[in-house]
C-alpha cells in the first residue's frame with residue numbers, strides 16, 4: 068500500500084483544478100488534502116473542501132470571505148481570504164501541490180509551493196514563461212521536483228531521457244491547431260469569444276481556450292519547454308496534429324522518436340503527475356485504435372498564426388521579452404473576452420507592446436513583477452487608444 072500523500076490544490080475550482088479534485092476523490096484513501104484555493108468562487112470551493120475533507124479553503128478575493136465562511140460553517144474546514152492567505156495556503160508543507168491558477172496571479176503561490184512542497188505539478192504555465200529562470204533556480208535550491216501537467220510537457224517528461232539529455236536532438240510539441248486551424252485571416256479577424264473558446268478536442272478554461280485559438284498557447288509552451296527541459300529554442304519544434312492523440316515527442320540523435328499517446332483528456336497527465344513516480348488507475352477515456360484509422364500532421368502556418376514565431380524571437384531577445392509577451396497576451400485576451408478588442412487585435416497588441424517594452428535586465432522576483440505591471444499598462448493604453 069502506497070503512503071498517503073499530503074496535497075494542496077491551488078486553483079481548485081478551475082478546469083484543471085476540478086479534474087484534479089475528481090482524481091483525488093476517486094482514490095480518497097491515497098491522499099490527505101491540506102488546502103484548496105480559488106479566486107472568488109466561494110460556494111464551489113466550500114463544496115469541494117467538504118468533499119475532500121480539506122483542512123483549509125482560501126479565496127484570493129477578500130470580498131468573498133463571508134460567503135466562504137458561511138458555506139463552511141459547522142464543517143470543521145477553516146476559511147480564509149486575501150492575497151496573504153493564498154500565499155499561506157501555498158506554503159503549507161505537503162508532498163505534492165497542484166499549481167492550477169490561471170495567469171501570472173499564480174507566480175507567487177508557485178514560488179511559495181516550491182519552497183514548501185516536495186513536488187509541484189505545474190499546469191499554470193504563465194509564471195514559467197515570465198519567470199522561468201527564477202522558478203527553475205528555486206526548484207533546484209529547494210530540491211523540489213517540478214512535474215509538468217500541460218499535456219505536451221507531461222508527454223515530453225514521460226519520454227525524455229533525464230539522465231542523458233545530450234542524446235536528444237529535438238523536442239516536437241504537437242498542436243491541435245485549435246478551432247481556427249482551417250480559417251482564413253479575414254474570417255479569424257471577425258471571430259467572437261464564443262467561437263474562440265469552442266475548442267475541437269479539449270474542454271478548458273476561457274483564457275487557455277482563446278490562447279489555443281490564436282496559437283499563443285503553443286507559443287507559451289515553446290518557452291515553457293525551453294525552461295522545463297533546458298533545451299535551446301532551435302531544438303524545440305512545433306507540429307500541427309489535429310487529432311491530439313500524440314501529445315508530444317522526443318527525437319534522439321540516432322533517429323529514434325519516442326512519443327506519448329493517449330485520448331485528449333487532461334485527467335491522464337494530471338493522474339501521471341498526481342501518482343508520480345507510481346501510476347494510478349483512472350476511469351478516463353482510452354484510445355480506440357481501430358477507430359483511430361489515421362494520424363495527421365502538418366506544418367504550422369506562420370502567416371495565419373504568427374504567435375509561435377514571436378515566441379522564438381522573445382526567447383532570443385531574453386527574459387524581459389518573454390515577460391512582455393505573456394503580460395501583453397493576458398491583457399489582450401481579457402479585452403477580447405470582454406469584447407473590447409477583436410481577435411486579430413490580440414497579436415497586434417502583443418507586437419505593439421513588444422516594440423515599446425524595451426529589454427530590462429531583471430535580477431529578482433520583485434523586478435519581474437514590476438516589469439510585468441509596466442508592460443500591462445503599455446498594453447492597456449494601446450488597447451484603449453489605438454485598438455478601440
Ligand code: NDP
Nearest residue numbers: 078080081082083106107108168169172190191192271272
Ligand atoms: P480556469 O480559468 O478554468 O481556472 C483558473 C483557476 O484559478 C480557478 O480556480 C480560479 O478561481 C483561480 N484563479 C483565477 N484568478 C485567480 C487569482 N487572481 N488568484 C487566485 N486564483 C485565481 O483555468 P484552467 O484550469 O483552464 O487553467 C489553469 C492553468 O493551467 C492555466 O495556466 C492554463 O494555461 C493551464 N492549463 C490548462 C489546461 C486545461 O485543460 N484547462 C491544460 C494545460 C494547461 P475562480 O474559479 O474563483 O475564478
